[in-house]
Amino acid sequence: MGKHQRDRNQSGQAQQLVTQEAERYSSFRLEMNAEVRELVEGGGAIRGVRYETPDGTREARAALTVAADGRDSLVRQQAGLRVVGTAPPIDVLWFRLSRRKGDPEEPTGYIGGSRFVVLINRGDYWQVGYVLPKGADQGVRAAGLESFRRSVGEAVPEDADRTDEIQDWDQVKLLSVQVNRLRRWYRPGLLCLGDAAHAMSPVGGVGINLAIQDAVAAANALAEPLRAGRAELRHLRAVQLRRELPIRILQGLQSLAHRRIVAPAVGGGGIPSPPLPVRALLGLRIVRNLPARIIGFGIWPVHVRP
Numbered sequence: 208m209g210k211h212q213r214d215r216n217q218s219g220q221a222q223q224l225v226t227q228e229a230e231r232y233s234s235f236r237l238e239m240n241a242e243v244r245e246l247v248e249g250g251g252a253i254r255g256v257r258y259e260t261p262d263g264t265r266e267a268r269a270a271l272t273v274a275a276d277g278r279d280s281l282v283r284q285q286a287g288l289r290v291v292g293t294a295p296p297i298d299v300l301w302f303r304l305s306r307r308k309g310d311p312e313e314p315t316g317y318i319g320g321s322r323f324v325v326l327i328n329r330g331d332y333w334q335v336g337y338v339l340p341k342g343a344d345q346g347v348r349a350a351g352l353e354s355f356r357r358s359v360g361e362a363v364p365e366d367a368d369r370t371d372e373i374q375d376w377d378q379v380k381l382l383s384v385q386v387n388r389l390r391r392w393y394r395p396g397l398l399c400l401g402d403a404a405h406a407m408s409p410v411g412g413v414g415i416n417l418a419i420q421d422a423v424a425a426a427n428a429l430a431e432p433l434r435a436g437r438a439e440l441r442h443l444r445a446v447q448l449r450r451e452l453p454i455r456i457l458q459g460l461q462s463l464a465h466r467r468i469v470a471p472a473v474g475g476g477g478i479p480s481p482p483l484p485v486r487a488l489l490g491l492r493i494v495r496n497l498p499a500r501i502i503g504f505g506i507w508p509v510h511v512r513p
């Protein structure tokens with residue numbers, strides 16, 4: 208079995224877990240290979256979506272449409288919801304290298320020589336993030352694949368002999384880093400969640416956790432109103448109120464990390480040493496452990512209400 212096949216299987220298993228649970232509800236229906244193209248509006252509210260399938264265009268009508276279509280959300284754009292955001296000074300080249308016996312289990316980061324490279328353990332391969340100053344992608348590609356392989360090998364010498372696995376630029380995806388959020392996450396009949404409501408940067412790896420917590424907060428706030436037949440604006444507002452503060456704090460921390468750590472590291476300036484009071488605070492174990500706690504548990508975590 209090839210690694211792409213195994214990856215598909217892993218994400219397939221996660222999807223299976225969710226759908227098996229959902230199938231316990233007789234009204235649940237899952238439609239794959241369906242791409243939303245348009246919102247259906249009527250009477251001042253969103254009434255559903257029009258979408259493309261291999262069998263043609265279809266329409267789904269709903270009391271509430273939930274947009275979880277990620278950081279390039281078409282739905283939030285069509286709904287005319289206002290986005291506020293910052294422009295992080297970095298982008299990421301995203302590719303895989305194989306894992307071998309004896310490789311560390313933990314995610315690993317390498318900083319130095321104007322390079323910032325992160326390796327995330329995805330079982331049988333490393334998901335590698337090679338951070339660049341914003342807009343530098345064209346220059347890297349123009350310099351050629353061999354130069355890129357060499358640069359990766361210099362940043363991660365332990366894996367230098369694996370860089371020839373990068374055979375084609377098609378294996379290297381540019382992920383444009385965004386940090387933004389909607390002023391209002393909802394309109395009558397529509398609620399945005401996850402990156403569609405607040406695009407997160409990869410820093411800290413908190414985006415998936417936050418998106419799942421949004422979904423839990425929405426279920427807690429909306430299950431009863433939807434069972435009663437309608438979700439009103441105040442119910443949708445309650446979801447945003449519950450989630451907005453932790454997200455704003457985390458986006459603030461991500462922006463700080465972009466400016467103070469990542470951008471100087473890839474700009475060749477090295478990471479500036481924190482001021483003395485900060486260094487003193489970092490000496491305290493409770494402060495040192497704080498980032499791990501925030502990444503692992505989030506700020507003001509949400510729990511499923513029985």
Ligand SMILES: Cc1cc2nc3c(=O)[nH]c(=O)nc-3n(C[C@H](O)[C@H](O)[C@H](O)COP(=O)(O)OP(=O)(O)OC[C@H]3O[C@@H](n4cnc5c(N)ncnc54)[C@H](O)[C@@H]3O)c2cc1C
Binds near residue numbers: 241
């Ligand atoms: C380079 C990079 C690395 C990251 N690494 C991490 C990490 O290691 N850990 C972490 O927690 N977070 C990470 N993040 C952030 C994380 O990816 C997001 O915060 C998280 O995936 C948001 O989840 P979501 O469900 O809202 O959106 P997504 O995961 O983006 O899911 C959106 C889904 O909607 C689908 N979709 C889009 N448009 C349509 C349409 N029109 N019709 C139908 N379907 C549609 C997409 O195909 C996709 O499946 C990273 C981000 C970047 C940029």
